[in-house]
Amino acid sequence: MNPRLLRWLLPLLLAVALLAGWETLHHLLPASRRFLLPDLARLGAAFREHGAELARAARYTAGAALAGFGLAALVSVGASLLLASSGLIRTTLYPYLMLLQMVPVIIIAPILILWVGPGAPSVIIVTFLISFFPLVVNTTQGLLSVERAQVDLFRMGRASRLQEMFLLRVPAALPYFFTGLRISAILAPIGALTADYLVGSTTGGLSGLGITALLFSARNEIAALYATALVGCLLGFALVAAVSGLAWLALRRWHDSYTPSDL
C-alpha cells in the first residue's frame, strides 16, 4: 500500500474507531448515568447551540495564550543569553527561575487579582509563568551545548565574546529553543484556559474558555463542557502546528531531525 496514503489513513481510522468507541461506551452505561458521556449527536447539538459563545471565548483565550506565550519566548531568549554568559549568573539566578515554575498558580491567582485585578493582564501573566520555564531551560542548555572543538575553533580565530555567542552558540541552540517552544506551545493554551478560570473577568462579555467552562459547569451542561474541552485542545494543536512549521523553516536544511529520507 502507498505509504503516503497510509500516513493519512491510519490516523483517520483511529479517529473513527475512537468516536465509535465513545458512542458504544455511552450506550453501555446505565441509562441514569448516560448524561456523563453524552452521545455524539448531543455533542454536535452542543456545538450548534453554543458555537458563537465558544468561538468568542476561544478567540479571547487564543489571544491571551499567544500573548503570554510570545512574551515567554521573548523574555526566555534574553534570560538564556544572560544565563549562558556566566556560570556565576547561572548558579545565582537558577533557583529563582525554578521558583517561578514551582509556586502553584492557585496561590498566585488571588495575589494577582489583588495586584492587577481580574481580566486579561492577569490571564497573560499566568500564561507567561506557565510557559516560561521550559523555554528558558531548553534554550540555556542549547547555548551551552556547543562542541568543544567548535569553541576552540572560534577562540583560535580570536572571536569576540559577542561573535562566539551570536555566530556559534545562538545557531547551535536553535534546535533546543524549538524543543522548548513546542513544550510551551502545549502548555500555553492550557495555561490561558486555567488562568481564565482562576483570574478571568466576566465584565464586558470579555471572557475566555475557562469562565465559559465555569458557567457550563454551574448550569450542569455536560455536553457543552466536553465541547469546551475539545475547543481548548484544538487551540493547543493549532499553536503546536504553528511552532512545528517555524521549526521546519529554521532547521530543515541542516538539522538531522529533518533528514531528506523523512520527507
Add this chain to the structure above:
Amino acid sequence: MPSPYISLQSVTKRFGSAPPVLEALTLEVEAGEFVSLIGPSGCGKSTLLKLLSGLTPTTSGGISIDTRAPGLSDELAYVFQDATLLPWLNVSANVETLLRLRRMPTEERLRRRDAALDLVRLSSKALAYPRQLSGGQKMRVSLARALALEPRLILLDEPFGALDEMTRDHLGEELLAIRERQRWTALFVTHSVAEAVFLSTRILILAPHPGRIAHDLPVHLPYPRNHKTRRDPAYLQLVAEVSTRLRAVEEGDPTPAS
C-alpha cells in the same frame, strides 16, 4: 645567525597537579618543513599543537613562531581531528567563517573563499550543507577553511584519523599537491607511520610519561610524491624503520633499534 621559524625552548606543560604532559621539550623547525609528530597516546602530540596555537599557555619554557609569541600570529591555521564544520552553514559560509571573525572586507573574503574551495576541488559543492557531504568531503571543507586564512603555518591534529584508508591516501596526496602551490610549514599529528613518511620532510617520534622527543628523523624522499612513492623501496624501508622505532618507544625503550 637567523632564528628558526618555530622555536620551542625547554617547554613544559602540566595540567593542574598531574605529572607533566610535556617536559623540557626543545625543538626548532625551519620554514617550509613538513613535520609529522607520531607516538603512543599520552605523549603530548596534540598538546604540543595546542601550545603552538596559543590556545593553552605553557607551564614553563618559551615558544616563538617567526620570533613572535604564539596566539599573536595571524599566519597560523589549525585543522581539527573532526571536520568541526558548523552544520547550519553551507560549504561556502563554513569556509568563510574564520575570515568573517576577522571582519575581512567582503571582496577579499570571497576571493579567498573561492580560491580555497578551488584548491580542495569542492567548488561544485559550495551550496551544499555539511550533512550532505561524505567524511572525506567534510575534511576537505575543513582544510579549505584553514587554507582561506592563507597561513604560513598549518597545525593538523590527526585530520584524516577518522577516514577510511583510500580516502586518507587521496587526501594526503591532495594536501601535498596544495603544498606545491602554497608554501606553508606544517606540523602534522598522526597515528599512521605510512602517512607520516609519505607526507613529511621530517618525523618526530614522541615518547610518553612525560612527553618528550625520542627520535628526530629526516625523510629524504623527493617531492612531488604520489601513488608511485608508496611502492618506492626507499619509502618502504623508511616505513619499516619508523615502525620499529615507534614499537620500541611504545614498549618503553626509546633507544634506536638499529
